[in-house]
Amino acid sequence: MIGTQSGRGAWVLNRDPNAPADRLAAAREILDFYGYDPSRLRQAE
Numbered sequence: 001m002i003g004t005q006s007g008r009g010a011w012v013l014n015r016d017p018n019a020p021a022d023r024l025a026a027a028r029e030i031l032d033f034y035g036y037d038p039s040r041l042r043q044a045e
Contacts, residue, residue, distance in 0.1 A: 001027060003036065010036050
């Protein structure tokens with residue numbers, strides 16, 4: 001994961017565009033822990 005210091009944006013990086021559900025769940029938990037809004041997480045096109 002890469003995130004801005006201000007908390008305005010974050011990116012979850014994965015080699016495969018279709019990340020496993022458990023990895024996405026863990027990313028959401030980490031984003032929440034660090035104060036990001038995980039509901040705004042979107043998959044890149």
